[in-house]
Each structure stands twice: as structure tokens, then as C-alpha cells.
Amino acid sequence: MKKLIILGAGTGGTMMANHFAKRLDLSDWSITVIDRDDEHYYQPGFLFIPFGFTTIEKITRKRSKFLPRGVEFIISEVERIDPADSAVILTDGRKLAYDFLIIATGARIEPSETPGLLDGWRDSIFDFYTPDGAVALAKRFKAFNGGTVAVHITEMPIKCPVAPLEFVFFADHCLGKRKMRDKAEIVFVTPLSAAFTKPVAARRLGALLEKRGIRTVTDFAVERVDASARKLLSYDGREVPYDLLVTVPTNMGDELIERSGMGDELRFIPTDPQTLRSKGYENVFVLGDATNLPSSKAGSVAHFQAELLVENVLRTIKNEPLAAEFDGHSNCFIETGGGQAILLDFNYEVEPLPGRFPFPVIGPLPLLKPSRLNHIGKLAFRWIYWNMLLKARRIPFIPAKMSKAGKKFPLQLES
Amino acid sequence: MPAKQIGNVTIDVDGDGFMTNPLQWTKDVAAALAREEGLAELTAAHWKVIEYLQKELKENGAVPTVRKINKSGIISTKELYEIFPGGPAKKAARIAGLAKPVGCV
Numbered sequence: 001m002k003k004l005i006i007l008g009a010g011t012g013g014t015m016m017a018n019h020f021a022k023r024l025d026l027s028d029w030s031i032t033v034i035d036r037d038d039e040h041y042y043q044p045g046f047l048f049i050p051f052g053f054t055t056i057e058k059i060t061r062k063r064s065k066f067l068p069r070g071v072e073f074i075i076s077e078v079e080r081i082d083p084a085d086s087a088v089i090l091t092d093g094r095k096l097a098y099d100f101l102i103i104a105t106g107a108r109i110e111p112s113e114t115p116g117l118l119d120g121w122r123d124s125i126f127d128f129y130t131p132d133g134a135v136a137l138a139k140r141f142k143a144f145n146g147g148t149v150a151v152h153i154t155e156m157p158i159k160c161p162v163a164p165l166e167f168v169f170f171a172d173h174c175l176g177k178r179k180m181r182d183k184a185e186i187v188f189v190t191p192l193s194a195a196f197t198k199p200v201a202a203r204r205l206g207a208l209l210e211k212r213g214i215r216t217v218t219d220f221a222v223e224r225v226d227a228s229a230r231k232l233l234s235y236d237g238r239e240v241p242y243d244l245l246v247t248v249p250t251n252m253g254d255e256l257i258e259r260s261g262m263g264d265e266l267r268f269i270p271t272d273p274q275t276l277r278s279k280g281y282e283n284v285f286v287l288g289d290a291t292n293l294p295s296s297k298a299g300s301v302a303h304f305q306a307e308l309l310v311e312n313v314l315r316t317i318k319n320e321p322l323a324a325e326f327d328g329h330s331n332c333f334i335e336t337g338g339g340q341a342i343l344l345d346f347n348y349e350v351e352p353l354p355g356r357f358p359f360p361v362i363g364p365l366p367l368l369k370p371s372r373l374n375h376i377g378k379l380a381f382r383w384i385y386w387n388m389l390l391k392a393r394r395i396p397f398i399p400a401k402m403s404k405a406g407k408k409f410p411l412q413l414e415s
Numbered sequence: 416m417p418a419k420q421i422g423n424v425t426i427d428v429d430g431d432g433f434m435t436n437p438l439q440w441t442k443d444v445a446a447a448l449a450r451e452e453g454l455a456e457l458t459a460a461h462w463k464v465i466e467y468l469q470k471e472l473k474e475n476g477a478v479p480t481v482r483k484i485n486k487s488g489i490i491s492t493k494e495l496y497e498i499f500p501g502g503p504a505k506k507a508a509r510i511a512g513l514a515k516p517v518g519c520v
Contacts, residue, residue: 155482221492223492223493235493235495236500236501265480265482265483265486
């Protein structure tokens with residue numbers, strides 16, 4: 001009996017378990033999935049909680065419900081991976097050998113990386129990247145009665161890099177509805193030089209921020225937070241005062257990766273950008289937020305990776321050369337408030353561009369432009385996530401590799 | 416590929432002014448690029464960072480991040496921002512003749 005172990009039963013791990021259960025002969029293969037608990041959160045939903053648009057109960061399911069029959073699910077902390085010995089060691093000392101290992105251990109926030117951040121934690125400083133953080137922020141935001149809301153990114157990369165922008169758009173919309181917008185200043189503080197990393201999207205999103213009266217502070221590399229004076233302080237001596245700080249702390253891979261000596265300085269695993277094989281070990285593959293790749297840390301990316309990764313692992317099993325190549329494809333909806341959203345579709349090479357998606361001209365979804373239809377698309381995506389994506393069912397018309405058709409390239413834009 | 420004249424040498428650069436041919440890099444080119452970045456003079460501390468970036472790229476195939484430079488122990492992040500004001504990772508990489516660090520989306 002050959003053994004395949006999947007670490008992590010989040011978006012990436014669950015999809016891989018479903019792909020393999022369909023494609024491997026389970027009389028020859030045992031598939032084991034390991035995670036530390038049985039709570040699967042629909043992570044895009046965290047953004048909606050602080051504004052009362054959804055509740056934590058509505059976005060939580062049991063991990064085990066989404067794993068296929070015939071797959072063993074172990075709930076345990078993992079002490080370490082011993083890749084030289086092809087084994088995973090659980091905290092109770094149990095040693096599980098594998099022929100192939102899939103690492104899908106994700107990324108998490110590490111507020112302790114920024115001096116002073118924990119001083120005001122959940123008092124005047126909040127996050128919305130954890131279930132308890134999002135719930136605590138909902139309570140605080142409801143009681144907010146004016147002042148400066150600073151929405152802040154500590155350092156890149158972060159999960160769902162557009163979520164902080166969505167947060168400011170929602171905050172603007174909600175404070176407006178509460179007739180409090182004139183009593184509140186919203187500041188978007190980013191270590192990047194613009195609202196987004198890529199030029200065309202950065203210009204469009206920057207213009208949108210300006211139109212909504214949101215001040216943007218760029219190139220802000222935070223050195224520390226003075227929680228008692230309520231200020232963010234940068235390495236180059238700038239200060240941003242706040243009454244309520246909504247921060248995205250440093251994102252890092254799981255501690256297990258560090259304990260196993262397999263990560264970089266952010267505990268992300270060096271991974272081949274096309275084949276998704278770990279750079280250190282031939283029988284170890286990585287997907288989703290756990291990789292060190294320059295693709296977005298987002299569920300759509302894990303989904304596109306999973307479709308290609310399953311082919312590569314099957315080829316490796318048959319001793320064939322790896323062929324399926326990941327192109328960095330990412331696809332995400334950006335909520336802009338008021339029932340509208342922007343859609344981005346891009347990869348390693350091609351930045352987010354305007355156009356139509358998934359079909360040229362007819363769309364129906366417009367790219368890089370606020371629209372009601374994109375907002376409906378984002379809401380519908382929750383159903384797609386639980387019912388199609390996790391179960392590794394093909395999503396019609398959305399290929400794993402990005403399509404250039406329907407996109408307007410910068411030269412066309414200028415003419 | 417745009418080319419750029421520095422003194423009596425020509426270097427190939429990309430659209431953001433980062434060198435594309437490492438063989439064209441010299442200490443004089445570095446000093447000229449530094450002046451463009453607003454640094455009148457490259458001190459021993461600057462050279463330590465530049466040499467570290469070049470060594471890292473050679474050994475690991477990637478320009479190290481600010482976090483990694485800090486962890487290496489050669490300079491603290493605070494001092495790095497002091498000697499390369501603005502964006503230290505980008506500035507130091509450009510002066511060292513390396514490609515623009517890959518930004519994460």
C-alpha cells in the first residue's frame with residue numbers, strides 16, 4: 001500500500017484530497033489528511049463580519065464534511081516533517097511515513113512581529129483575518145462614533161491582498177449609511193507605492209479611493225506601534241495617528257514549517273513556480289498560501305494550482321516528467337461597497353487589465369470596473385466554494401491557466 | 416531594451432531603470448546609480464549591503480527581502496532605512512545592479 005499524506009484541510013488540502021480520491025486507485029493508495037482542528041472557515045467571509053453583513057456561524061463548516069469517503073482524517077498538531085526520512089511526526093510521537101507529501105498548511109497573521117502591536121490588541125487595534133478578530137471588530141465598529149480609522153498593511157505578502165482595500169470601501173459605505181462619514185477620517189496605510197502592486201489596477205483603485213475621500217499613505221514601512229499614543233510609526237520617521245487601527249499583521253507560514261527547517265524567513269516553503277514541487281524534496285509538493293511564490297495568497301490561486309498539481313503528482317507516480325505548468329493565475333472580486341464589486345484576473349506575467357470575463361466582449365462580468373454583477377458573482381462564489389470548489393468539481397468556463405482573450409492590454413488602452 | 420549612458424560606459428536597463436546585464440556592473444556604475452537615487456556617496460555600510468545582495472542572488476537566485484537582510488545580522492532594518500531612505504530593498508538592488516525585486520501581488 002502506497003501512502004499519500006496531505007497536511008492541512010483548508011482550501012488547498014481539501015481540494016487535493018478530493019482530486020486524489022477521484023484519480024488514485026484506493027485499493028493501492030492510502031490517503032491521509034491531517035489538520036489541527038475540524039473547523040473550516042470560508043475565509044473570504046471574514047471581511048463581511050465586521051460590518052454585520054454575515055456571521056461567523058454562517059461561514060463555518062466541519063472540515064470532515066468536505067473530505068471524500070475512503071480518506072483518513074487525523075485531527076492532531078504536527079510536531080514536524082522529516083523530509084529526509086519521508087515521514088510526518090505528530091505531537092503524540094506517532095510517526096507516519098509517506099511516499100508523497102502535499103503541504104497545504106496556509107499562512108497566518110503574526111502580530112507579535114511588530115513591536116507594540118499587541119499592546120492595544122483588541123482594544124484600539126483589531127484584525128479581520130481571524131474568526132475571533134473579525135467578531136471582535138464587528139462589536140467595536142458598531143460602537144465607533146467618530147475619529148480616524150486607519151486600515152493598515154504591515155508588510156507583503158498578505159493573504160488576499162485586496163481585502164484591506166475592500167475593508168476601506170465597506171467602512172466608507174457603512175459610515176455613510178450611519179450618517180457619520182463627516183465625523184470619520186479613513187486612512188489607508190500601505191507599504192506599497194500605490195493602492196495595488198500592478199500599475200493599471202493601481203491607477204484605477206487609487207482613483208476610486210480618492211473619489212471616496214479616503215486618504216492614502218504609501219511606502220509606509222511600519223517600525224512600531226505606540227498603542228498608548230495611538231500612532232503608527234515608520235522607519236523613516238513618519239507618524240499616522242488613529243482612533244481605531246484595523247491592521248493586517250505580518251503573514252507567515254505555519255510554525256511547523258520552521259520546526260521542520262523547510263521555510264524561508266517568513267516560513268514559506270521554497271517552491272518551483274511552475275511545477276509546484278518543493279525545491280528541496282522530490283516527493284514533496286506545495287500549494288496555496290504555504291508556498292513562497294509571487295502569486296497571490298488566495299483561494300482562487302489554490303484552486304488553479306490544485307487542478308495542475310494533481311496532474312503533476314500523478315505523472316511523478318508513473319515516473320513521467322512533470323508537465324503541468326502553473327502560470328500564477330489569480331482571480332478575485334474586490335467589493336467596493338454599495339452592492340458593487342470589481343473583478344481582477346491576472347497571472348505571473350499579465351497584470352490585472354480591463355475587459356470582459358470569462359468571455360471576450362459578452363462577458364458578462366466586466367474586469368477592473370465596479371459593477372453590480374461582480375458583486376452578485378462574489379456572493380454566489382460562497383455557494384460555489386462549498387459545493388464545487390472544495391469538492392474539486394470543474395467550474396465551467398474558468399480554466400486553470402489565465403486567458404488573454406477579452407483583456408485590453410496597455411497599448412490598446414493608450415490608443 | 417533601453418540603454419543608458421553612464422560616464423563613458425553604456426548599460427542596459429529595464430523600464431524601471433534596473434540593470435539587465437550584470438556583466439556591465441562596476442563600482443563606478445554603482446556610484447552613478449546611487450547618485451540618481453539621491454545618495455551622494457556610498458559608504459562602507461552601503462557596500463556591505465550591496466555585496467550581501469549580490470552574494471545572496473548568486474547563491475539563492477533571489478534578491479533578499481528587507482526582512483531577510485535584517486535577519487542576516489549585517490544591518491538592522493532601522494539603519495537600512497537610514498542609509499537607503501525611501502525603499503531600501505528596491506534602491507539597494509538597483510545600485511547593486513540586480514533585477515527589480517519581485518513584488519508580491
